[in-house]
Amino acid sequence: MSDHFLALDWGTTNLRAWVADRDGKVRLRRDFPLGVAGLAPGEAAQRFAADVRPAMAAEQLPAVLCGMIGSTLGWQAVAYADCPASFAALQGALHRIDQPGAPVWIVPGVRTQRADGCGPDVMRGEETHIFGWAMSEASRQRGTHLICHPGTHAKWARLVDNRLENFVTAMTGELFALLRQHSALRVVEAIENEDAFELGLKASGDGGALASRLFTARSRVVGGDMPSDQVESYLSGLLIGAEVAATPALLGVAAPARVAIIGDLALCARYRRALTWHGFEADVFDGEAAVLAGLAALYRGV
Amino acid sequence: MSDHFLALDWGTTNLRAWVADRDGKVRLRRDFPLGVAGLAPGEAAQRFAADVRPAMAAEQLPAVLCGMIGSTLGWQAVAYADCPASFAALQGALHRIDQPGAPVWIVPGVRTQRADGCGPDVMRGEETHIFGWAMSEASRQRGTHLICHPGTHAKWARLVDNRLENFVTAMTGELFALLRQHSALRVVEAIENEDAFELGLKASGDGGALASRLFTARSRVVGGDMPSDQVESYLSGLLIGAEVAATPALLGVAAPARVAIIGDLALCARYRRALTWHGFEADVFDGEAAVLAGLAALYRGV
Numbered sequence: 001m002s003d004h005f006l007a008l009d010w011g012t013t014n015l016r017a018w019v020a021d022r023d024g025k026v027r028l029r030r031d032f033p034l035g036v037a038g039l040a041p042g043e044a045a046q047r048f049a050a051d052v053r054p055a056m057a058a059e060q061l062p063a064v065l066c067g068m069i070g071s072t073l074g075w076q077a078v079a080y081a082d083c084p085a086s087f088a089a090l091q092g093a094l095h096r097i098d099q100p101g102a103p104v105w106i107v108p109g110v111r112t113q114r115a116d117g118c119g120p121d122v123m124r125g126e127e128t129h130i131f132g133w134a135m136s137e138a139s140r141q142r143g144t145h146l147i148c149h150p151g152t153h154a155k156w157a158r159l160v161d162n163r164l165e166n167f168v169t170a171m172t173g174e175l176f177a178l179l180r181q182h183s184a185l186r187v188v189e190a191i192e193n194e195d196a197f198e199l200g201l202k203a204s205g206d207g208g209a210l211a212s213r214l215f216t217a218r219s220r221v222v223g224g225d226m227p228s229d230q231v232e233s234y235l236s237g238l239l240i241g242a243e244v245a246a247t248p249a250l251l252g253v254a255a256p257a258r259v260a261i262i263g264d265l266a267l268c269a270r271y272r273r274a275l276t277w278h279g280f281e282a283d284v285f286d287g288e289a290a291v292l293a294g295l296a297a298l299y300r301g302v
Numbered sequence: 303m304s305d306h307f308l309a310l311d312w313g314t315t316n317l318r319a320w321v322a323d324r325d326g327k328v329r330l331r332r333d334f335p336l337g338v339a340g341l342a343p344g345e346a347a348q349r350f351a352a353d354v355r356p357a358m359a360a361e362q363l364p365a366v367l368c369g370m371i372g373s374t375l376g377w378q379a380v381a382y383a384d385c386p387a388s389f390a391a392l393q394g395a396l397h398r399i400d401q402p403g404a405p406v407w408i409v410p411g412v413r414t415q416r417a418d419g420c421g422p423d424v425m426r427g428e429e430t431h432i433f434g435w436a437m438s439e440a441s442r443q444r445g446t447h448l449i450c451h452p453g454t455h456a457k458w459a460r461l462v463d464n465r466l467e468n469f470v471t472a473m474t475g476e477l478f479a480l481l482r483q484h485s486a487l488r489v490v491e492a493i494e495n496e497d498a499f500e501l502g503l504k505a506s507g508d509g510g511a512l513a514s515r516l517f518t519a520r521s522r523v524v525g526g527d528m529p530s531d532q533v534e535s536y537l538s539g540l541l542i543g544a545e546v547a548a549t550p551a552l553l554g555v556a557a558p559a560r561v562a563i564i565g566d567l568a569l570c571a572r573y574r575r576a577l578t579w580h581g582f583e584a585d586v587f588d589g590e591a592a593v594l595a596g597l598a599a600l601y602r603g604v
Contacts, residue, residue, distance in 0.1 A: 071524075080525075111525055118505045118518040120525030153486070153517060169521065170514040171486070178480040184455070184473070203420045208510040209548035211541065212472040215455060216420040219471065222373075223382075223413055223422030239513065246511035 001302065002102065006058040007295040010044075010069035011125055012037045012152070016288070019056050024296035028056055036068040044075035049099070059101050062302070064295045066107035067125035070095070080111035080122060085164045087131045091301045105302055107295075112166050116250050121169050126155045129287055132294025133262050134162055146253050148244075148261045149287070150271050152177070156247050168250045172243045179239075180232060185217045187232045196230035197270070200237020201277045207246025213238060240274040248280075255279030263287040303604065304404065308360040309597040312346075312371035313427055314339045314454070318590070321358050326598035330358055338369075338376045346377035351401070361403050364604070366597045368409035369427035372397070382413035382424060387466045389433045393603045407604055409597075414468050418552050423471050427593075428457045434596025435564050435587055436464055448555050450546075450563045451589070452573050454479070458549050470552045474545045481541075482534060487519045489534045498532035499572070502539020503579045509548025515540060542576040550582075557581030565589040 004027065009016045013035035019028040032055070034047055053059050070078035078095040094105040109124035126149045133147070145159040152174050157167035180187040203213055217235050220226035226234065248254060258281040261268040268284040275282040306329065311318045315337035321330040334357075336349055355361050372380035380397040396407040411426030428451045435449070447461040454476050459469035482489040505515055519537050522528035528536065550556060560583040563570040570586040577584040 114518070114521075116507065116511075116515075118515060119522040119527045121517070121521045122524050154513075168514055169517040170511070171517045171520075172513045174485055175477075175513055175516075178484055182480055182484050183476055205418065206510065208508065209418075209472070209552055210512040211474045211477055211545055212470055212549050212552060213418075213420060214477075215423070215471040215473045216416070218473075219416075219423045220421040222424050225421045243513055247514050250511055250514060 002061055004061055005296075005299045006053070006056055006061045006063035007292055007299070008052070008063060008065040008069070009067050009125060009128070009291045009295070010065050010074070011035060011067040015052070017052060017056055018292060019058055019061065020292060020296060022296060022300050024292045026292065030055060036071065036074045039073070044069060048075070048104070053101075062102040062299070063104045064094075064107065064299050064302075065104060066128040066291065066295060070106045070109060070124055075106065078106050078108045081108045081127075083110060083112035083164055083166055084160075085110050085127070087134075087162065087297070090127060090131065091298060094298065094302065105298070107298060110164060110167070114168055114250070115166060115252065116168075121167060123155050123167060123169070125291075126157075127164060128294035128298070129262050129290040130157055130159065130164060130294075132292065132297065133260065133285055133290040134159060135297050136289065136293045146248060146251065146257055146259050148259050148271060148275075150240075150261065150263050150267050154243065156251060158251050158253070166251055168247060170243045170247050172239050176235060176239050179214065179217075179235060185214070185231055185235060187235075189229045190232035191229045193230045193233040196226070196233035197237035197273070198277075199226075200234040200239075201241040201274055203234075203238050204241025204245055204274075207242040210242050213242065236270060237274070240270055241277065244271065244274045244280065245278050256281060258283070260285060262290050304363055306363055307601045308355070308358055308363045308365035309594055309601070310354070310365060310367040310371070311369050311427060311430070311593045311597075312367050312376065313337060313369040317354070319354060319358055320594060321360055321363065322594060322598060324598060324602050326594045328594065332357060338371055338373065341375070346371060350377070350406070355403075364404040364601070365406045366396075366409065366601050366604075367406060368430040368593065368597060372408045372411060372426055377408065380408050380410045383410045383429075385412060385414035385466055385468055386462075387412050387429070389436075389464065389599070392429060392433065393600060396600065396604065407600070409600060412466060412469070416470055416552070417468060417554065418470075423469060425457050425469060425471070428459075429466060430596035430600070431564050431589055431592040432459055432461065432466060432596075434594065434599065435562065435592040436461060437599050438591065438595045448550060448553065448559055448561045450561050450573060450577075452542075452563065452565045452569050456545065458553060460553050460555070468553055470549060472545045472549050474541050478537060478541050481516065481519075481537060487516070487533055487537060489537075491531045492534035493531045495532045495535040498528070498535035499539035499575070500579075501528075502536040502541075503543040503576055505536075505540050506543025506547055506576075509544040512544050515544065538572060539576070542572055543579065546573065546576045546582065547580050558583060560585070562587060564592050
């Protein structure tokens with residue numbers, strides 16, 4: 001197998017691509033505005049061949065793809081692996097598609113039954129970040145870890161002796177976007193404000209009664225308590241605070257547990273602040289390094 | 303003063319108008335698509351004179367207006383009355399505007415300090431429904447009542463010996479609209495489904511971790527647990543269930559208290575089901591009758 005490969009984190013809104021070696025060392029990196037949400041049926045394979053591979057000079061390189069590209073909206077629906085899921089199970093469920101030049105493998109998503117009895121929960125892409133993080137943090141692999149992967153649909157996962165035991169989603173990022181774009185709390189002018197973020201954390205309480213607490217972003221402005229340019233930071237603190245206050249309990253975890261936050265570093269910093277506020281210990285890890293480590297590990301196994 | 307008057311419930315998205323006598327007996331009723339959200343500055347007064355009054359044959363009738371028409375977006379910003387607020391306080395704070403033919407009175411909104419420490423909360427319009435309900439239910443006026451007024455921004459209020467002691471808002475209706483129109487849970491085809499509504503009630507739990515529970519509306523579909531045409535009913539049950547499970551506690555009330563639900567009868571029926579599920583007793587009252595009773599009582603006092 002080739003020493004280099006094409007690593008793709010192909011999500012709903014964006015495609016991030018690297019040419020890397022088997023250890024994940026990067027030779028080339030590029031983003032494409034080819035999120036799965038914007039693709040017509042059949043378009044993923046065509047864009048991959050016509051746009052992505054040539055732009056990465058990767059016509060002859062094998063490729064490993066994770067994310068929503070493995071959903072019905074993407075290239076091809078790849079069956080979920082079920083929790084508890086080991087890295088070996090993920091490896092064994094890679095979906096191979098033969099392509100001119102070299103093959104493509106799509107990483108399966110993972111499905112679980114939620115511990116709160118509310119049916120299944122699903123992820124596509126975050127499993128690769130999570131296992132990549134575990135691979136890179138060799139000394140810390142064994143034992144139990146609580147992982148938070150913030151984003152549009154944030155994932156909270158329990159990793160036990162390197163197996164993904166269970167996880168749960170919180171659609172905090174999506175609620176934030178909906179509220180700031182379309183709601184009565186619509187943000188016209190925003191200034192990042194640390195104090196407003198902290199006021200939002202305080203208002204998050206125990207994470208309950210969210211539909212009521214959210215309204216305070218409006219009533220504080222209408223009632224003369226807060227300038228409207230602070231609503232965005234306040235909302236961010238309130239939503240993230242409510243998430244970190246209530247979600248770990250769905251996995252049977254409570255403060256003062258230690259949480260590994262994996263993702264965009266600016267967003268991770270906000271989560272760390274919220275976790276600290278709610279009595280957790282938190283460490284931040286770069287999501288890009290994690291997913292690349294996961295894709296490289298999967299490539300080494302094909 | 304004239305025996306008949308023009309009663310207007312002039313809200314964000316709609317204007318409901320009646321010509322009624324001093325006891326609230328209706329002679330004429332009409333809705334206008336003139337919600338304040340769609341009005342330009344200064345347009346309210348002009349529409350009132352040019353459209354509403356002529357259509358109601360009310361050029362010579364005094365008028366009493368409640369709702370968002372008293373906000374900065376409406377005809378004129380009318381200062382809030384503060385909690386605890388009596389009917390007499392509301393009456394005394396009516397804002398008079400002299401108009402050709404007969405005067406107009408705008409009912410003030412009410413402001414409170416939230417018991418959860420999250421700053422002020424506000425209402426405009428619901429105070430007239432609430433006092434109107436108390437007026438009509440003469441035998442039940444005294445004592446403590448917990449009132450739920452569902453809607454875009456649902457209001458929960460404690461009425462003690464006919465005074466509005468405190469209240470809190472839950473933006474459940476707005477979250478429902480945002481999620482069904484703009485989110486990953488977007489509803490394409492919906493069939494009203496009682497079982498899905500009840501499944502949503504079950505999934506509401508104690509009202510906590512809402513951002514996580516909401517995602518189950520998607521993961522149940524993607525995970526093969528629920529047909530997509532049931533998402534709307536499920537979401538409705540989940541959001542209303544979470545609201546009734548968590549909001550009364552913000553007013554110091556817990557099940558099995560008795561709740562008076564005032565509003566649109568179909569929506570009230572959903573709230574009654576959710577309240578019963580969570581152990582409350584609930585009675586439903588027509589919101590139109592309530593606001594008309596409130597406006598008539600205010601008219602009798604001018």
